[in-house]
Amino acid sequence: MEDRAAGILVRLGGLLSEPARARMLLSLMDGRQRPATELAQLAGVTPQTASEHLRLLIDSGALRVLPQGRHRYYRLASDEWAETLETMAAMDLPNLPRPPARGEMPPLARARLCYKHLAGRLGVAWAETLQRRDWLHGAGLHLSLNPKGLAALRKHALLGADEDPRRLSAKPCLDWTERRHHLAGPLANLLTERMLDRRWLIRSRQARVLLPTVEGERGLRRLGVEL
Amino acid sequence: MEDRAAGILVRLGGLLSEPARARMLLSLMDGRQRPATELAQLAGVTPQTASEHLRLLIDSGALRVLPQGRHRYYRLASDEWAETLETMAAMDLPNLPRPPARGEMPPLARARLCYKHLAGRLGVAWAETLQRRDWLHGAGLHLSLNPKGLAALRKHALLGADEDPRRLSAKPCLDWTERRHHLAGPLANLLTERMLDRRWLIRSRQARVLLPTVEGERGLRRLGVEL
């Protein structure tokens, strides 16, 4: 039983202990899919080497692959992987390059995608707004939208009138840069998708990074999100 | 910025990718402290080798050491490490020895310590009871006891009249065996300590494992915990 736990830690650790693999996984944390060559370049290794790493990641269940013509597109396998990676990255180990990088906050820390949901300072602020305004049901672990929250989000057109996301669950996910929780799970994914659809947020060219539009800032402020 | 994240993943992964180190860390997940030789034997390596591993774990901030006479006692450095390890162990990787071990549930999965708080099936049931009976304040991420919960736990003598644990925070921690959340944080630590003090639970000889006493089962049932 504990042997099983040790086995998991060893295998999971082995995957991440290689810089090339860690970089590949992180670059896929925006939920996008990328061809093998791009991942190779991004990881700083030749395509042959990358191919080996990718095979290992597939075998371990971390990635899924979608062959399409002469390309093979790789993506993260699940929300679960994204959340575990975020949680691990939130550890603060001694003797690392720079603690928080004082001064101007890098875009990645402002707002980003954690797989399919919102993270970074904005993600944390968003989660705390939902909580503060008492729009969530279920103290603690299995969260969902209560009627009050449902009405509020519909009013601001983040949700359609026909859907009932009280059924969609959310759960806490430790934010890597803020070291506080934001929201993950189907509900968080849906709301993030809506914000992108409505162009409250747009994807930066830089992987994972999200940029709020003027309209988005206005909308979020109206919902009570403080930036 | 993302380099920093990659660095954390690589170093953290490197620590855990070695079976001896993973076993040492897991054996310390009960919050106890153990001398180097015991950890060596437990990890299946000689004392020299263990010493090297322990130095690395100290340097990485995972362990703290307490020299005492000719012994050096090692223990986990923080709650944060325990929670991250539990979260990682909750990943289900393909091709592992046995998925859940069907049939009789091993004691470790029934009730155990996750560092200083209650985990396992009982830990999850306990967390869900507090939630279901609406004894927690703060939907979601930063939890604490509300007046109702405070009164209930005082009535059952899990809390003294003089202390006000509304100030103590709790947060969700992913349970390795149940793959659902139990409660971590100062509040959870305090309540777990009380249960041990009052001999609702006793420590098994086996590391981490907790056993409910007859009195404990009665008390928990009175509080609404379903087993």
Place this chain on the structure above:
DNA sequence: CGAACGCTTCGGGCGCGGGCGAAGCGTCCG
């Protein structure tokens, strides 16, 4: 005070795993 003990440091052996060049395989395009 000397021997046993607990633990660490040093030195050297060795295997595993990451690295790339070369080659192989399927796909797309002129």
Place this chain on the structure above:
DNA sequence: CGGACGCTTCGCCCGCGCCCGAAGCGTTCG
């Protein structure tokens, strides 16, 4: 149909890190 392209497989090299024997250091105890 042939060549360019995207990717993987094969073969080999090489270095990092795990391992233990031997030795060193501080503590405890008779």
